[in-house]
Amino acid sequence: MDKQELEASVLDLLADICDDDAVREERDVDLFDAGLLDSMAAIELLVAIEDRFGVEIAPTAVKREEMNTVNKIIEQIGKRL
Amino acid sequence: MRFLEMIERRACEFPEAVAQRTSTGSQLTYGELWHASGALAQELVRRNASRTDGGHAPVLVYGHKSPLMLVGMLACMRSGHPYVPVDAHSVPDERAASIARQLGEPIVLAAESLPAAVAVSPEGVLSAADIRAVAERPADAPNPAWQIAGEDLCYILFTSGSTGAPKGVEVTANCFDNFCGWDVELAGPVATLGAVWIDQAPFSFDLSVFELAGALATSGTLFSLEHDTQQDMEALLASLAESGAAVWVSTPSFADLCLVNAGFSQEMMPNLRLFLFCGETLANSTAAHLLERFPRARVLNTYGPTESTVAVTAVEITPQLAAAPEPLPVGSPRPGTRLRIVDAAGSDAEAGRPGEVVIEGDTVAHGYYGRDDLTRAAFGTASSAVPGAVSPARSYRTGDEGWLDESGTLHYHGRLDLQVKLNGFRIELGEIEEQLRRLPGVDAAAVTTRERDGKVSHLVAHVVYSGPRAEGESDFRLGLALKEQLKPVLPHYMVPKKIAFLNALPRTGNGKVDRRALKAL
Numbered sequence: 001m002d003k004q005e006l007e008a009s010v011l012d013l014l015a016d017i018c019d020d021d022a023v024r025e026e027r028d029v030d031l032f033d034a035g036l037l038d039s040m041a042a043i044e045l046l047v048a049i050e051d052r053f054g055v056e057i058a059p060t061a062v063k064r065e066e067m068n069t070v071n072k073i074i075e076q077i078g079k080r081l
Numbered sequence: 082m083r084f085l086e087m088i089e090r091r092a093c094e095f096p097e098a099v100a101q102r103t104s105t106g107s108q109l110t111y112g113e114l115w116h117a118s119g120a121l122a123q124e125l126v127r128r129n130a131s132r133t134d135g136g137h138a139p140v141l142v143y144g145h146k147s148p149l150m151l152v153g154m155l156a157c158m159r160s161g162h163p164y165v166p167v168d169a170h171s172v173p174d175e176r177a178a179s180i181a182r183q184l185g186e187p188i189v190l191a192a193e194s195l196p197a198a199v200a201v202s203p204e205g206v207l208s209a210a211d212i213r214a215v216a217e218r219p220a221d222a223p224n225p226a227w228q229i230a231g232e233d234l235c236y237i238l239f240t241s242g243s244t245g246a247p248k249g250v251e252v253t254a255n256c257f258d259n260f261c262g263w264d265v266e267l268a269g270p271v272a273t274l275g276a277v278w279i280d281q282a283p284f285s286f287d288l289s290v291f292e293l294a295g296a297l298a299t300s301g302t303l304f305s306l307e308h309d310t311q312q313d314m315e316a317l318l319a320s321l322a323e324s325g326a327a328v329w330v331s332t333p334s335f336a337d338l339c340l341v342n343a344g345f346s347q348e349m350m351p352n353l354r355l356f357l358f359c360g361e362t363l364a365n366s367t368a369a370h371l372l373e374r375f376p377r378a379r380v381l382n383t384y385g386p387t388e389s390t391v392a393v394t395a396v397e398i399t400p401q402l403a404a405a406p407e408p409l410p411v412g413s414p415r416p417g418t419r420l421r422i423v424d425a426a427g428s429d430a431e432a433g434r435p436g437e438v439v440i441e442g443d444t445v446a447h448g449y450y451g452r453d454d455l456t457r458a459a460f461g462t463a464s465s466a467v468p469g470a471v472s473p474a475r476s477y478r479t480g481d482e483g484w485l486d487e488s489g490t491l492h493y494h495g496r497l498d499l500q501v502k503l504n505g506f507r508i509e510l511g512e513i514e515e516q517l518r519r520l521p522g523v524d525a526a527a528v529t530t531r532e533r534d535g536k537v538s539h540l541v542a543h544v545v546y547s548g549p550r551a552e553g554e555s556d557f558r559l560g561l562a563l564k565e566q567l568k569p570v571l572p573h574y575m576v577p578k579k580i581a582f583l584n585a586l587p588r589t590g591n592g593k594v595d596r597r598a599l600k601a602l
C-alpha cells in the first residue's frame with residue numbers, strides 16, 4: 001500500500017467513526033477536544049485499524065496526544081506498516 | 082439506619098480494616114471513616130442550627146473518588162441531612178451551579194475546590210482543608226437520634242431533565258436500606274469475607290450506590306478508580322490487576338473498554354467472582370466474552386431507574402443466555418418490588434404484551450426535589466399492597482417500554498420518550514436541545530442518536546442557525562464553536578459529536594419535529 005492509498009483509506013475510516021466528512025480536510029484539529037473521538041470511539045478506531053490494515057496498536061502503546069489528529073493517526077499507522 | 086449500624090459495628094470491632102482504597106494510593110480505614118464522619122456530623126448540626134427555617138438543609142458534596150467524599154456522605158446520613166453528590170470531573174461548572182441554585186441555600190462540603198460559578202455564601206462552604214481539620218478533632222460520637230431514618234431523605238441525585246435543567250430524585254433512608262439489603266443478597270457469599278469492590282462510576286451516578294452500599298454493609302473495601310487512572314489504559318489495567326477485587330460494578334460500556342485488552346482476564350484478576358451490570362443494555366457479546374475470560378465469575382444483569390433506587394430487577398446471565406440470539410433479559414423483581422406493564426391509558430397490558438414499565442415497591446423514591454408538578458406526573462402510591470415491602474410502597478411510571486415473560490422476568494425494549502442511554506449515561510435529548518436553543522444565533526435544534534451494533538454510538542444535533550459566521554467559516558468550524566459553548570453547561574457525554582446545519586427542521590403532518598426524517602439524513 002502506498003502513502004496515498006493509506007491516506008485515503010484512513011480518511012474513509014475516520015469519516016465513518018467521527019461521522020463527519022469534514023475530517024478529510026481538517027487534519028490538524030484535535031479530535032478529542034472537538035468531541036469527535038472519546039475513549040470508546042478511540043478503542044473502536046484501534047480495532048478498525050487492526051481489521052483494515054493488519055496493524056496492531058495496543059491501547060496502552062500510544063498516548064492520547066500521539067493520536068489526537070488525523071495527520072498523527074496516519075503517521076502512527078504508516079510507521080507500523 | 083441499618084446500613085450505618087453495619088459500618089459502626091465494623092469500625093468498633095476492626096477499626097484497622099480498610100473501607101476504601103483509591104487507585105492513586107489514598108486509604109481510609111473503618112475506624113477513620115467512623116470517627117471523621119461523626120466529627121463532621123457534629124459540625125453539620127452546629128452549622129445547620131444557625132438556619133432560620135429549622136429544616137435539614139441538603140448538603141452538596143462536591144468532589145471525586147476521594148475518602149473525603151465518603152466521609153462527607155456518611156456525615157450527612159449521621160446528622161440527618163440529605164446529601165447531593167456532585168462529581169467534579171463529570172459535572173460541568175454551570176450544571177453544578179444549576180444544582181446549587183435548585184437547592185436554595187445548601188451547605189457545601191467541597192472535597193475539591195468549588196467552581197466560581199457555584200454561587201453559595203462562603204460561610205456555608207467547608208473546604209477540603211476545613212473538612213480535614215474537623216475530621217481530626219477529638220469529638221464525641223454524634224447523637225444517634227440525629228441519623229436519617231424512615232422516610233427522611235438520604236440523598237438527592239440530579240439526573241438529566243427534559244426541560245433544560247437537571248432534576249433531583251429524592252431517595253429516602255428506607256429506600257436506601259431496602260436496596261442495600263437486596264444488594265448484599267445479590268452478592269451473596271462473595272461478599273461475606275470483606276471483599277474488594279470495584280468502584281468506577283462517579284458518585285453522582287447512582288450505579289455507584291451498588292458498590293458503596295454493598296461494600297460498606299459487608300465490611301468490604303471499595304477500590305475507587307480515580308479520574309486520571311480511568312483516562313490512562315495502562316494505569317487502569319495496572320490498578321485493576323493490583324486491586325484484588327472480587328466484585329465488579331460498572332456499566333457494560335466500561336467492561337467493553339477493558340475487554341479490548343487481551344490481558345483483561347481471570348489471570349489478571351484472580352479473585353474476581355461477580356460482575357454486576359446496570360445503567361444500560363448489556364450486549365450478549367459482552368457477557369459472552371466476560372464469561373469466557375473469567376471462568377470463575379458470574380455475570381448479573383440488573384435494571385432500574387434512579388427513581389427506584391439504583392436497580393430493582395436482576396438475572397444471572399448464563400453462557401446459554403449469552404449465546405442465544407435474543408437480547409438479554411434484565412431480570413425478575415427484588416422482594417418488595419412489583420412490576421406492572423401498562424398501556425397508554427394506564428391499564429394493565431395483556432400478559433406477555435409490551436407496554437410501559439411501572440415499578441411499585443419500597444425502594445421507589447419520594448419524588449423530584451422542589452418539583453411537585455413532575456412528581457405528580459410520574460409518582461403515586463402503589464395500586465395495592467406489594468408483597469415483601471417493609472416500608473411505604475410507592476409507584477413510578479418509568480417511561481421505559483418492556484414486557485414480562487411467563488416467569489415474571491422483565492425484557493427491556495427501549496424508551497417511550499426522548500431519553501437515551503449513551504455509554505451508561507442517562508440523557509434527555511430535550512435538555513441538549515434546550516441548551517442549543519439558548520445559544521446566540523440558534524433558531525431551532527433537534528438532537529437524534531446514531532446507532533452501531535444495536536447501541537447508541539453518538540449524538541447528532543440538527544441546528545437551524547441564523548447568527549453571524551466568520552468569513553469562509555465552514556459548517557464544521559461553526560459546529561466546533563457551538564460545541565465549545567455547550568461544554569460549560571452540559572456534561573461531556575451530552576455534547577453532540579456532530580452538529581449538522583439545516584435551513585429548517587423537517588416536520589410531521591401534525592407539526593412535530595420529524596425525528597425519523599432527521600435520522601435518515
